[in-house]
Amino acid sequence: MIGPLFYPRPYPxxxxxxxxxxxxRIEAPLGAAVELVLAPFWRWDPGALRLPELTLTVRGLPRAFEGYRIALVTDLHHSRAVPDWWIREVAARSAALAPDLVVLGGDLVSHRRRELDGLAELLARARQP
Structure with a gap:
């Protein structure tokens, strides 16, 4: 039973x-090429950025965490298709909510590891002073 923990399957x-x-091997480069060609024509609207606020009641939560605010930032898809100003806007608006904790969810980049380059600097605005 321990074997699968040390030797996982190559894919689920x-x-x-x-x-x-x-x-x-054909679909990935083809998709990247389409994204590269169409990216300048996509329109980004800061008003489309959704920031829903949810209040959750958690039984047994220690009093120290009452009123604790968490901002979940997810699905940024940093790439050539997503302008840097959009990610800076996400970071600034997240910081404006004054959360106690900013959690980065999944899909921070779209396709390649190199898309991580510069992402930390763009998200630095979400830090509290």
Whole structure:
């Protein structure tokens, strides 16, 4: 039973078979090319940035955490298609909420590791003074 912990499968099991290798090798570069060509024509609206506020009641929560505010930032998809000013806007508006903790969820970048370059500087505005 311990074996799977040390030797995990190369990819998660799925009921749907994976596409053939040739198809995967064509689709990723093709998608990146389409994104590169169309990116200058996409329109970004700061008003479309949603910041819903939820209040949760947690039984047994220590008093020290009453009123604790958490900002969840997710799905940034930093890439050529997403302008830097958009991510700076996300960081600034998150900071304006004055959260006690900013949590970065998933999908921070779209495709490549190099898209992580510069992301920390863009998100630095979310830090509290």
């Amino acid at each position: 099991p799925s009921r749907t078979p994976r596409p053939p290798v040739w198809q995967r």
